[in-house]
Amino acid sequence: MAITNHSQPPPRPPGPIQWVLKNLFNSWYNTILTIISLGIIGVLLYALIQWILFFADWSPVTEFPLLFMVGQYPRDQLWRVGISVSIISVLMGLSWGIWRGLIQSFAITFGGLLGIVALIPVQMDFLTVEVRLLLLMNVGCILLSYWIGRVIKTSGLYVSIAWAIAILLIVLLILPGLNNFSINISGNEVIILPHVPTTVWGGLMVTILLSAGGIILSFPIGVLLAFGRRSTLPVVKIFSTFFIETIRGVPLITILFMFSLILQVFLPIGSRFDRLLRALIGITIFSAAYMAENIRGGLQAIPLGQEEAAKAVGMNSLQINTLIILPQALRLVIPTIVGQFISLFKDTTLVIILGINELLGIGRSVINTSPEFVQLQLEVYAFIALLFWIISYAMSYSASQLETALGVGKR
16 A cells, blocks of 8 residues: 655745746637736726826815815814824724734724825825824824834733723714813813814714724624524514514615604604714614624534533533634624625715715715816715725725634634
């Protein structure tokens, strides 16, 4: 019987040149198709670059950059947005240093955008020397925090707690401010953090707040609904199933209309419910139903032997579900969960029906401000599409890095 020698190392993957020769120029017809395709791609890229640099008019973007970023947020209170960006920069760099590749793409994308805005050779009213230095300082905060995270090697739990505290401070205190809160200085009443109503919020800030809030809130609700649908308690199972199937059978725009119009009917006369909060609740409920089904698919993929083995060693149901079943289920459905997050991020454009000027709504407002901008719709929508693509790609790339770190598909 022949003895196979397993001491030989596996063959090394081919280099880029060998791959190109093997896959693109391995026959005469593939060579012709490759040359034709490269020619078409080259012509299209040349035309696109020519249009971007020489023919497109980016004046709607360059004249109203703050409108795209923060909407009509009071310009004298923009320092709050600056503080929020600095807090996020510090935590982003710290998370990058501790979690490494899991958040690397977000940190690099965030820092890169800040650096590009700071160094862009375009004169804008708000891009003063001080603002450019502040943006570069935030880039430095990301790098410094990254180095600190690599050195101190603290637990990721503390970073998660810091993120939770920071988000609460930004959303509940820094951006909206405090109503009627003032201090007396030398006999003069000085208002600290004057209240900024959400009716003047807009642009990319609102888009990120709605998407991040929807993701953070819908994920735990989706987990509970997924377990509830698999529960042996009839009441819990019926409620979870009814909730999931009802919400999934209705378009998101209907959910938003319901929270915009119908919810007011059940509130006391004269009371008002913040429209940004209404939109966030609608998005959260809609996303939670889809999240529940994604997670339930992962739960069903876990063999029953895992649960039986955990019971055999004395673990209770809570320990089994949180420590054994759920981590494995989430690992299996990372692509679908991230796909849901990306879809949620793009679905925030529907809140325009509630009168909320998120990024796309601001773009439409800019187009309608003057007759000459009506002819520049392509430039405005191209800029908005680029912002959506950058953030969506960062989310997708982070998911692929997470799958690589967890060995999905390999072990």
